[in-house]
Amino acid sequence: MDCQIDATLKGLKKLAKLLLCGTELVTNIQVAADIREIHRRVEEGEIRRQRLEKLENEVKSSQDKFDEITMKWEEGKRKRIPQDLWDMLNTQQVHCAGLIEDKNKLISELQQELKTKDDQYVKDLKKQSDDICLLLERMEEQVRNVMKTFRQELNSIEKAFEAERRELLTSNKKKWERALQAHNAKELEYLLSRIKKVEDYEKQLNKQRVWDCEEYNTIKIKLEQDVQILEQQLQQMKATYQLNQEKLEYNFQVLKKRDEESVVIKSQQKRKISRLHDILNNLRSKYTRQIRQFEEENQSLTSDYIRLVTQFKELQKAMRHFALLDDKRFREIWLMNEEEAKDLISKAFDVDRIIHTQHLGLPWTAPDFWFLRNVGPISQQQQRSATQILEEVLIQTEEEGMEEATSETESYLDLPKQVSMKTTRKILMLLCDESGFLIESKLLNLLRPLEKSECYLLKLDAIFSALGIESEDDLYKLVNFFLKYRVHHSPSSQERTSPMSALDPGEQTDLERQKEGSLVGGEPEEKEVPPSPTLIHPNDVLKILEAFVMGLRKPRDPPAPVKVVKYVRDTSKDSAYWEALATVLPYATQNLWDALYTALEKYHLVLTQRAKLLIENNSLEKQNTELQMLLQQYLDSKINSELHVPPTQVLRAPTK
Numbered sequence: 001m002d003c004q005i006d007a008t009l010k011g012l013k014k015l016a017k018l019l020l021c022g023t024e025l026v027t028n029i030q031v032a033a034d035i036r037e038i039h040r041r042v043e044e045g046e047i048r049r050q051r052l053e054k055l056e057n058e059v060k061s062s063q064d065k066f067d068e069i070t071m072k073w074e075e076g077k078r079k080r081i082p083q084d085l086w087d088m089l090n091t092q093q094v095h096c097a098g099l100i101e102d103k104n105k106l107i108s109e110l111q112q113e114l115k116t117k118d119d120q121y122v123k124d125l126k127k128q129s130d131d132i133c134l135l136l137e138r139m140e141e142q143v144r145n146v147m148k149t150f151r152q153e154l155n156s157i158e159k160a161f162e163a164e165r166r167e168l169l170t171s172n173k174k175k176w177e178r179a180l181q182a183h184n185a186k187e188l189e190y191l192l193s194r195i196k197k198v199e200d201y202e203k204q205l206n207k208q209r210v211w212d213c214e215e216y217n218t219i220k221i222k223l224e225q226d227v228q229i230l231e232q233q234l235q236q237m238k239a240t241y242q243l244n245q246e247k248l249e250y251n252f253q254v255l256k257k258r259d260e261e262s263v264v265i266k267s268q269q270k271r272k273i274s275r276l277h278d279i280l281n282n283l284r285s286k287y288t289r290q291i292r293q294f295e296e297e298n299q300s301l302t303s304d305y306i307r308l309v310t311q312f313k314e315l316q317k318a319m320r321h322f323a324l325l326d327d328k329r330f331r332e333i334w335l336m337n338e339e340e341a342k343d344l345i346s347k348a349f350d351v352d353r354i355i356h357t358q359h360l361g362l363p364w365t366a367p368d369f370w371f372l373r374n375v376g377p378i379s380q381q382q383q384r385s386a387t388q389i390l391e392e393v394l395i396q397t398e399e400e401g402m403e404e405a406t407s408e409t410e411s412y413l414d415l416p417k418q419v420s421m422k423t424t425r426k427i428l429m430l431l432c433d434e435s436g437f438l439i440e441s442k443l444l445n446l447l448r449p450l451e452k453s454e455c456y457l458l459k460l461d462a463i464f465s466a467l468g469i470e471s472e473d474d475l476y477k478l479v480n481f482f483l484k485y486r487v488h489h490s491p492s493s494q495e496r497t498s499p500m501s502a503l504d505p506g507e508q509t510d511l512e513r514q515k516e517g518s519l520v521g522g523e524p525e526e527k528e529v530p531p532s533p534t535l536i537h538p539n540d541v542l543k544i545l546e547a548f549v550m551g552l553r554k555p556r557d558p559p560a561p562v563k564v565v566k567y568v569r570d571t572s573k574d575s576a577y578w579e580a581l582a583t584v585l586p587y588a589t590q591n592l593w594d595a596l597y598t599a600l601e602k603y604h605l606v607l608t609q610r611a612k613l614l615i616e617n618n619s620l621e622k623q624n625t626e627l628q629m630l631l632q633q634y635l636d637s638k639i640n641s642e643l644h645v646p647p648t649q650v651l652r653a654p655t656k
Contacts, residue, residue, distance in 0.1 A: 022142035
């Protein structure tokens with residue numbers, strides 16, 4: 001740092017000395033011109049003084065001669081002799097000629113002096129043009145020297161900056177190594193202290209075990225004493241029981257007497273009952289009338305219910321249709337925004353790479369984040385309820401009856417691959433027909449006027465509520481249990497393979513590849529072929545349900561009313577995903593960008609000022625060249641005009 005400061009001070013002194021010498025070299029010409037002008041003015045003043053004295057003397061002498069001539073004219077008027085008058089006239093003529101000759105001589109001297117001044121003025125103009133050319137040459141040479149010196153100083157400053165940068169990098173690297181060694185030493189110390197603490201804790205645990213054993217023995221002795229005290233209290237309670245038994249016998253005698261009194265009261269109540277029978281008959285007639293009214297209301301409400309169920313089905317279809325459209329539009333918008341965000345991220349990485357490699361000279365590696373490899377929405381499939389799966393099975397089997405060609409490709413259920421929609425529907429219909437006892441009678445009365453599919457749906461909902469089937473997994477377990485029950489309870493191996501004839505051709509190929517596991521959920525242990533539901537006897541349905549419920553026994557909460565819950569996207573990770581895309585660059589990189597942006601702004605300002613100064617310098621050079629040319633043209637034209645113009649015009653020109 002001290003060397004750099006000394007070099008900087010020396011450079012500044014050198015530049016100041018260079019500027020001082022250049023300024024002195026340029027101003028010497030002006031000083032010499034000023035000195036010449038001072039001498040010229042002094043000489044001009046002296047010549048003007050002499051000229052004025054000469055003119056004053058001439059005026060006095062000419063005035064005396066003029067007075068003398070005037071006086072002689074007065075004398076001539078008094079003369080009467082022609083000869084005298086002629087002599088006087090000749091004398092006067094001589095005097096006048098002498099006076100005029102003196103005046104002409106003075107005029108010729110002044111004209112000669114004026115011509116000399118004109119020649120001197122032309123010489124001064126030439127000398128001034130030569131001085132200006134010399135001044136321009138020295139100024140240009142000085143500018144070149146200063147530019148050269150400034151470039152040398154700039155190169156020296158850059159070299160000093162590079163040296164300082166290397167020294168700083170070396171010192172920072174040494175500091176980092178020292179800090180890393182200190183950190184390793186601290187970690188080793190922490191490990192040793194940790195081992196020591198573990199040993200101390202083991203000792204404390206051994207002490208705690210010994211103390212717990214002693215505490216256990218103390219509590220055991222205390223509990224034995226409490227048992228003895230309770231046995232004594234039991235003997236006391238037996239004595240109290242004997243006493244209470246005697247009291248009860250006495251109370252029994254008292255109650256007998258009261259029973260005799262109650263016989264009398266019964267006779268009174270019979271008379272009261274006969275009176276109440278009349279009131280009951282009246283109430284029954286009112287009840288029959290209300291029953292008829294309620295039946296009429298029930299019929300109207302049933303028709304309204306059927307109409308609302310139909311509207312509800314249509315609304316569900318529309319909701320599924322619009323849900324698919326919304327999912328498709330959401331995915332398209334997601335992909336568009338994701339692509340735009342990833343383009344911006346790639347541009348930001350390119351900028352960061354350029355900054356590290358070109359401006360900082362550091363290696364740069366492209367970051368690898370999990371969200372940069374993601375394409376499409378982040379979603380998690382929610383588990384659907386048994387009622388929802390049931391509704392989808394019934395709807396899809398109805399659609400399969402109309403369009404069998406497209407049913408398997410467009411299926412969105414996650415049923416087991418070896419079980420088709422038709423097989424599942426047959427099992428559910430058999431369960432609905434044979435488990436009517438699980439449905440309340442009031443619900444059965446309400447379901448009579450409904451359509452068959454709606455009636456099956458509501459019945460199965462009630463059966464599932466009674467059996468405790470709530471989730472999608474429970475429904476799959478029930479279907480698989482029905483298919484495997486006959487296999488595990490068949491007496492021979494023929495019965496295990498006979499149901500293959502009742503399955504669909506597509507199911508037979510799947511069943512040959514896959515086999516079922518345990519009876520109720522779990523990992524598959526043994527691959528077997530499930531039988532067709534058409535071979536399950538209706539009398540076995542109750543046994544299968546009983547075995548399924550016993551196998552599925554597990555703690556459950558009180559069954560809540562099942563509602564059809566539609567699929568809803570899990571948006572819990574969306575905000576984190578977009579925030580991760582928005583904050584792909586760390587704060588340290590952003591701070592680095594801000595600092596680099598500030599430095600580049602300053603550098604841009606310096607370059608802008610330098611460009612402006614260069615432009616001004618070029619304009620000044622052009623102006624100097626133009627002025628030099630104009631001055632040269634003016635001097636040439638002035639010299640030519642002075643050579644051809646008469647002296648009187650040369651004399652008048654300066655006054656103008």
